[in-house]
C-alpha cells in the first residue's frame with residue numbers, strides 16, 4: 647500500500663437493539679498522521695474504530711483504507727494493513743499461551759516459523775512482556791494482558807495502528823514505555839483514549855466525538871484550549887494543562903500571575 651490513508655465518509659451505525667452509535671461520521675487521515683479520538687463514555691469511539699477494519703459494517707457511508715474501499719472482498723487485505731488493539735484484551739487473546747497468541751497473526755500471513763518466532767520475541771520485548779511468553783493469557787493481570795495484546799498487533803508489522811484505550815490498566819512505567827513506543831511508530835496511528843495527557847504527548851491532531859457525531863477535528867493544542875468545546879463534549883483538560891491548586895502554574899511552566 648502506497649499511502650496509509652484512513653478515510654470515513656458519512657458513517658452511520660445502529661446496533662441491533664436500535665442504539666444509534668454513529669450518526670454521519672466523516673474524516674480523512676493522511677499517511678503518517680497521529681490522531682486521537684476523544685470523547686466521553688458511550689460517545690462512539692470503539693464503534694467507530696471497529697469500522698476501520700471491517701469488524702462492523704456501516705448502515706450508511708463508507709471507509710477507505712489506503713488504496714482500498716473497505717468491502718467484503720478487500721477486508722482481508724485491509725486487516726493485514728490495519729493493526730487493531732481492542733479495548734478489551736479478552737477479545738483479542740484466545741490461545742493457550744502468550745507465544746501462540748502473538749504468533750497467530752504472523753503465522754496467518756504465511757511467514758516461515760523462524761521469522762514468526764523472531765517477530766514474537768521482538769514484539770514482546772517492545773512491550774516488556776518477553777518473560778510472559780509461556781504463560782496462559784487468561785491468567786495474566788489486566789496490564790499484562792494489555793501489553794500482550796499490543797504485542798500481538800505489533801508482530802503483524804501493521805501499516806496503520808489503531809488502539810482503543812491502550813493505557814487502561816497500565817502502571818506508570820508501562821504507560822511511559824507505551825508512549826515511547828507510539829512515538830517511535832512513524833506510520834499512521836489512531837488512538838481512542840481517555841488519557842488526555844497521552845494525547846498531548848503523541849497526537850498532533852484530535853477528533854472529538856460526542857453522541858456519534860464528530861464535534862471537532864483539529865490541532866490537539868487548539869482543542870484542549872477550547873473550554874466551551876470540552877464542556878459540550880463532556881471532556882476535561884489534560885492534567886498537564888490544569889493549574890496547580892497551590893501555585894496556579896501548569897506543568898508546561900506557565901504561571902498564573904496575581
Ligand SMILES: Nc1ncnc2c1ncn2[C@@H]1O[C@H](COP(=O)(O)OP(=O)(O)OP(=O)(O)O)[C@@H](O)[C@H]1O
Pocket residue numbers: 661662663665666667685686687688689690691692693694733
Ligand atoms: N453491542 C452493543 N449493543 C447495543 N448498544 C451498544 C453496543 N455496544 C455499544 N453500544 C452503545 O453504542 C454507543 C457507543 O458505544 P461505544 O462503545 O462506541 O462508546 P465509547 O466511546 O467507546 O465508550 P467508552 O469510553 O466507554 O469506551 C453507546 O451508547 C453504547 O451504549
Ligand SMILES: [Mg+2]
Pocket residue numbers: 691692693733810
Ligand atoms: Mg470504547
